[in-house]
Amino acid sequence: MSFSNIDATEKKVVTIAVLVSAGHLMLIAYAAMFLNISVPTCQPNEKLFTEPSISKVGPLRYEVHYVAKMWNFLPKKLLLPKGSTVDFYLGSNDVNHGFHINGTHVNLMAVPGVVNKATQIFRENGDYPIICHEYCGFGHQNMNAVISVSDKITEAVIEDSTQANDPKLELSASAKSGKELFGVKGCVACHNVDGAAGGVGPTFRGLYGRSEEMQDGLKLTVDDAYIAESIKEPIKKIVKGYNPVMPVLPVSEDEIKNITEYIKTIK
Ligand code: HEC
Ligand SMILES: [Cu+2]
Incomplete structure (x- = not known):
């Protein structure tokens, strides 16, 4: 059987179908090559990761692993040479998050257990x-x-501002992690580290070893156990002059230890 002995009407239908399909493929190719629109893909088989990273896969071409977690994106700051093409791989360490890069088409969901991907020039x-x-x-x-994209940058690099706030201070690994958690877990919304008054919660400056009075008149000295209790059961002891508004946040024992180590460094 050859194309010539197919019924004329059927031939017409087949020809139109082929042309329409070809038209669609050309539009997709056009969008990808000339309009710079990439179709985000879901790749559940992609190897999962929990830490941010960057790797160079070609000239001005990079793969960057982004981690979304309560409540931060890592890397916090990425420097790119102008003209870079980046494959974004996105994972979540806890719940669903959104991931929109302003000024681009990249708009993904960060879903725990799944790696989502998009490419952007x-x-x-x-x-x-x-x-x-x-x-x-x-x-x-x-x-x-x-x-940050600039033609003055020659090589892509992760510049993580959450870890580079205070270069003067040499922090232990544990305190460094605690410092990051202070931002990531949202403590920063209610506690400051510069000693300024008027925050929702007490300042962490000079907290360790401080003598305090609770609402019920109890007097105590801030130590490891009290800090751990304050985080795990915020409602148990209320610092005098403050409202009982601190939420119970998802902080593990290890994380509490690291936060405590960090608090000890804020004198
Ligand atoms: C919604 C605001 C809010 C957030 C977010 C918050 N806190 Fe608090 N926190 C408070 C308030 C208000 C107090 C004082 C009242 C009390 O004792 O519960 C407090 C008290 C504390 C205390 C005791 C301070 C003292 O002077 O005795 C510690 C320690 C503490 N918070 C740690 C944390 C940590 C660590 C985080 C992040 C994981 C955090 N808080 C997140 C509001 C908050
Ligand atoms: Cu989020």
Whole structure:
């Protein structure tokens, strides 16, 4: 059987179907090659990761692993040479988060147990903020990161501002992690470290070893056990002059230890 002995009407239908399909494929190719629109793909088989990382896979081409977690994106700051093409791999360490890179088409969901991917070319200099557009809990509004693109940058690099705030201070690994948790877990929303008055919660400056009075008149000295209790059961002892508004946050024993180590360094 050859194409010539098919019924004329059927031939017409087959020809139209082929042309329409070819048209669609050409539109997709056009969008991908000339309009710079990439179709985000879901790749549940991609190897899961919990730490941010970057690798160079070609000239001006990078793979960056982003981690979304309560309440932060890591890497917090990414520097890119102008003209870079980046494959974004996105995972979540806890709940669903949104991942939108302002000024681009990249708009993904960070879903625990799944790696999502999108590709973007950065043709213009500038700062591209990343925001979470999926309400993910108490510190949702603190979730942000930024990609800085410049023709002055020659090689992509992760510049993580959560760890580079205070270069003068040499922190132990544990205190360093505690410092990151202070931001990531949202403590920063109510506690400050510079001693300023008027915060929702007491300042962490000079907290360790401080003598305090509770609402019920109890006097105590802040130590490891009290800090751990304050985090695990905020309602149990209320510091005099403050409201009982501190939520119970998902903080593990190890994380509490690290936060305590960090608090000890804020004198
Ligand atoms: C919604 C605001 C809020 C958040 C978020 C918050 N706290 Fe608090 N925190 C408070 C308030 C208010 C108090 C004082 C009242 C009390 O004792 O519960 C307090 C008290 C404390 C105390 C005792 C302070 C003192 O002077 O005795 C510690 C320690 C503490 N918080 C640690 C944390 C840590 C660690 C986090 C992050 C994991 C955190 N808090 C997140 C509001 C908050
Ligand atoms: Cu979020």
